[in-house]
Amino acid sequence: MVLNDDVTLSKTITFLRFPLIVAVIFIHTNLSGVVINGALLEDGAQFHIYRLVHYIIKEDLSRTAVPLFFFFSGFLFFYHSDFSFRVYGQKLKKRVRTLLIPYIFWNIVVLLFTLLSQLFLSSMTSGRSRLIADYTWLDWLNLFWSHWDEMPICYQLWFIRDLMIVIIFTPILYYAIKYGKIVTLLILGGLWLAFDTSAKAPGFSLAAFFFFTFGAWYSINKQNFTVSFRFMRWPATFVYLSLVALDTWLWYRGVTGFPYINRLGIVVGLFAVISWTAYGIKKEDLHTSALLAGSSFFVYAYHGVPLAFVVKYWVKLLYPISESMMLLSYLLIPFFIAGIGVCIYALLRKYLPATTALITGGRL
Numbered sequence: 298m299v300l301n302d303d304v305t306l307s308k309t310i311t312f313l314r315f316p317l318i319v320a321v322i323f324i325h326t327n328l329s330g331v332v333i334n335g336a337l338l339e340d341g342a343q344f345h346i347y348r349l350v351h352y353i354i355k356e357d358l359s360r361t362a363v364p365l366f367f368f369f370s371g372f373l374f375f376y377h378s379d380f381s382f383r384v385y386g387q388k389l390k391k392r393v394r395t396l397l398i399p400y401i402f403w404n405i406v407v408l409l410f411t412l413l414s415q416l417f418l419s420s421m422t423s424g425r426s427r428l429i430a431d432y433t434w435l436d437w438l439n440l441f442w443s444h445w446d447e448m449p450i451c452y453q454l455w456f457i458r459d460l461m462i463v464i465i466f467t468p469i470l471y472y473a474i475k476y477g478k479i480v481t482l483l484i485l486g487g488l489w490l491a492f493d494t495s496a497k498a499p500g501f502s503l504a505a506f507f508f509f510t511f512g513a514w515y516s517i518n519k520q521n522f523t524v525s526f527r528f529m530r531w532p533a534t535f536v537y538l539s540l541v542a543l544d545t546w547l548w549y550r551g552v553t554g555f556p557y558i559n560r561l562g563i564v565v566g567l568f569a570v571i572s573w574t575a576y577g578i579k580k581e582d583l584h585t586s587a588l589l590a591g592s593s594f595f596v597y598a599y600h601g602v603p604l605a606f607v608v609k610y611w612v613k614l615l616y617p618i619s620e621s622m623m624l625l626s627y628l629l630i631p632f633f634i635a636g637i638g639v640c641i642y643a644l645l646r647k648y649l650p651a652t653t654a655l656i657t658g659g660r661l
Contacts, residue, residue, distance in 0.1 A: 300579050306523045308585050309575045310369050315589035315635075318597045320362035321453065322631040324355050325604060328623055331612045347623045352548055356559065357541040361566035363456055364508040368567060370460055371512030372522065380471045380517070392464055395658035400449075400457045402656050403598045404441050407451040410602045443499035453601050459505040470510050474517050485510055486564075490557050508567075523575035526568050530576060533568035540565060588643060594660045595645075595653075596638035604634050 440450040448455040473481045489507040515522045540562035577583035645653040
């Protein structure tokens, strides 16, 4: 049986939630350069194959994950609803439960873990950060917005932070799309390609605005993006792999100044990922999992702290570490962290369903 287009679209989004979260964990996994008590345990420059694989996965293959989440968020925000300020108010109210409450909760959780680690596990901390006990009131506020490297203390939640900011501006985006048509996308896309990292303030990122608007464009114009991308599978894949190869070659040769190649690869990668996934869903070669899809937000929110401890303890346990073990560890640790997260989520959902719904924004 071949699924209809609306079912294919819904299942494509559902299917991709968990793999994209695993991709995010890969982005955050880095075994080289682990610091304990101010000492560098591993010098990534020693491990040439590891560095190459790490770069390809982190900087190219996994970089489509977060833009895809922004894309889906923009599409779903306007999906099957005629926008008005009454609807806007209702959606803002709903996002307090689905975004703001989990955002505050998980930042508090990481704050407590960080405080406890500084007090009782100081040997496993880098020793480079100021003690939380010495923070001023302004430092405490920044923990929830721009604690380090323009990210909150639960660093992966920068996506939620930026998404909440974009949602506030959705009335402007709606009318920009409605009356500006494709020009709005071209302007935002051009700005993102040219100035993504240089024109960013905490909470306001061009990537968030562009990809959210990209997804919203399809929803507002009543278009099914899985249908629109259907014939892009092979062309997008060829162009994407070519851009990945070019970007990797430039990195390997130490050539800088061409970040737009990587960003263009993200856009083309978005087409490739969606088109191939929708193809597999429509042919029923790929199947959704309620458990994996439901656990995706929990795994996303929880993974930062356990990942940091697993990486540090693992490197310390294996030190001195061989390149083959370095590579194998990098490829396995993200799946280990994700698997543990799914198990914890399943137990919480079974025994504490109300609490689980609260900390995941109702994503059960």
